[in-house]
Amino acid sequence: MRVDAVRNRQQIVEAARELVARDGDAVRMDALAARAGVAVGTLYRHFPTKSDLIxxxxxxxxxxxxxxxxxxxxxxxxxxxxxxxxxxxxxxxxxxxxxxxxxxxxxxxxxxxxxxxxxxxxxxxxxxxxxxxxxxxxxxxxxxxxxxxxxxxxxxxxxxxxxxxxxxxxxxxxxxxxxxxxxxx
Amino acid sequence: MRVDAVRNRQQIVEAARELVARDGDAVRMDALAARAGVAVGTLYRHFPTKSDLIxxxxxxxxxxxxxxxxxxxxxxxxxxxxxxxxxxxxxxxxxxxxxxxxxxxxxxxxxxxxxxxxxxxxxxxxxxxxxxxxxxxxxxxxxxxxxxxxxxxxxxxxxxxxxxxxxxxxxxxxxxxxxxxxxxx
DNA sequence: CGACAAGATGAACCCTGCTTCATTATCGTC
DNA sequence: GACGATAATGAAGCAGGGTTCATCTTGTCG
Missing domain, CATH: 1.10.357 (Tetracycline Repressor; domain 2)
Known part of the structure; x- marks a missing residue:
């Protein structure tokens, strides 16, 4: 796995931890992507669906x-x-x-x-x-x-x-x- | 106010009572209309918005x-x-x-x-x-x-x-x- | 009865938010 | 440093569900 992919995955999980803690499953994918510093598409590369991420x-x-x-x-x-x-x-x-x-x-x-x-x-x-x-x-x-x-x-x-x-x-x-x-x- | 309008209003409120009791504010307007036996438009004649009805x-x-x-x-x-x-x-x-x-x-x-x-x-x-x-x-x-x-x-x-x-x-x-x-x- | 205003209808509209995918960028290797 | 594989991008697609409105229907009154 490429090093940038690993880093992004970590950032995504990190962001998800924070935002899910605050908003529950009402988090929005674009907000999550923004927080993680990636584009929405990247979210979907790592987690096929919102449910999977949560x-x-x-x-x-x-x-x-x-x-x-x-x-x-x-x-x-x-x-x-x-x-x-x-x-x-x-x-x-x-x-x-x-x-x-x-x-x-x-x-x-x-x-x-x-x-x-x-x-x-x-x-x-x-x-x-x-x-x-x-x-x-x-x-x-x-x-x-x-x-x-x-x-x-x-x-x-x-x-x-x-x-x-x-x-x-x-x-x-x-x-x-x-x-x-x-x-x- | 016309008599059919009165009847419809009652049916709408009645239906809303039942469905809101069951589904809370997740009721869907079309389900509500169906239950009340009217079309969605009629809902909006009596209540300008979903919030108003609930x-x-x-x-x-x-x-x-x-x-x-x-x-x-x-x-x-x-x-x-x-x-x-x-x-x-x-x-x-x-x-x-x-x-x-x-x-x-x-x-x-x-x-x-x-x-x-x-x-x-x-x-x-x-x-x-x-x-x-x-x-x-x-x-x-x-x-x-x-x-x-x-x-x-x-x-x-x-x-x-x-x-x-x-x-x-x-x-x-x-x-x-x-x-x-x-x-x- | 006839006319008309009040009411009802529901297909179309729109907005929000998840998901896709063609395009572009980046990493790792020879 | 060039090439292919891997990854990132984000605009467009799509779906759910509230709301609108042009059109049709029906109650009411003279």
């Missing part, structure tokens, strides 16, 4: 999330509190959200990542989160009437655009997952 | 929600539990969602409905909900570290498409709003 970004982000989640799980195995690790993970998700969101939502669709491609990043991320949820519940730090699917669904509904709003959302939801008092009403 | 549906729905909320508030004034009335209201919102959603979100944008058009339906709905939130918190049935803006934000994030999923979401969020034990972690 898919690549999502895949990359999914991989990062999987690593992050498995790392958190390792911490738990080393004795850290499962709940606090989950909270940290939530924060990570809140940050690089627009890409991660796809993970969470597609993961939910893929029957919790168990079905097709059980070795895929999404499946691994979901598996790690599942283990932590179970541990947190066992430790009494998380409501037991909420399961992994619920958690993924809630995360998948976080606001996309506004960062502050999303942080607040995550905080509220996270708090809502803590165990509740016996019951009163 | 706006009409939303306005209608907002009015209904305002009535519903004020009714719930009346019940509270008559001695009912504010929290249980709020729960009932949540259920209503979950049902006719896609239209109500606009209410909730636009309401949030309109600085909680206090700013422009304080007599509007959105403002009234928000005001009634605010009163109930305050009452529920006073009664110790709802977390006090969550305010009206938070509530509207959370409601505004409910899943649009899937009814079951949305019901589950509302249940989880609603539960998360109950007071929590002193604190542990």
């Amino acid at each position: 898919g690549a970004v999502v895949e990359e982000s999914t991989r990062a999330l999987a690593v992050r989640a498995e790392d958190a799980l390792d911490q738990v195995r080393l004795g850290a509190s499962a709940w606090s690790q989950l909270e940290g993970l939530f924060a990570s998700i809140a940050q690089g959200y627009s890409a991660h969101r796809a993970v969470v939502t597609t993961a939910a669709l893929l029957e919790l990542g168990s079905a097709e491609d059980p070795e895929g990043s999404a499946a691994r991320a979901v598996a790690a989160m599942g283990a932590m949820v179970a541990a947190a519940q066992r430790a009494g730090d998380m409501r037991t009437d909420v399961d992994l699917a619920d958690l993924l669904m809630l995360l998948g509904q976080a606001p996309e655009r506004d960062d502050d709003r999303r942080a607040r959302y995550i905080a509220l939801v996270s708090d809502g997952l803590r165990p509740r008092p016996p019951a009163s009403s | 706006g009409a549906v939303v306005e209608e729905s907002t009015r209904a929600l305002a009535v519903r909320a004020e009714d719930a508030l009346d019940q509270v004034r008559l001695g009912a539990s504010a929290w249980s009335q709020l729960e009932g209201l949540f259920a209503s919102i979950a049902q006719g969602y896609s239209a109500h959603r606009a209410v909730v979100t636009t309401a949030a944008l309109l600085e909680l409905g206090s700013a422009e058009d304080p007599e509007g339906s959105a403002a009234r709905a928000v005001a009634a909900m605010g009163a109930m939130v305050a009452a529920a918190q006073r009664a110790g049935d709802m977390r006090t570290d969550v305010d009206l803006a938070d509530l509207l934000m959370l409601l505004g994030q409910a899943p649009e498409r899937d009814d079951d999923r949305r019901a589950r979401y509302i249940a989880l969020v609603s539960d998360g709003l109950r007071p929590r034990p002193p604190a542990s972690s």
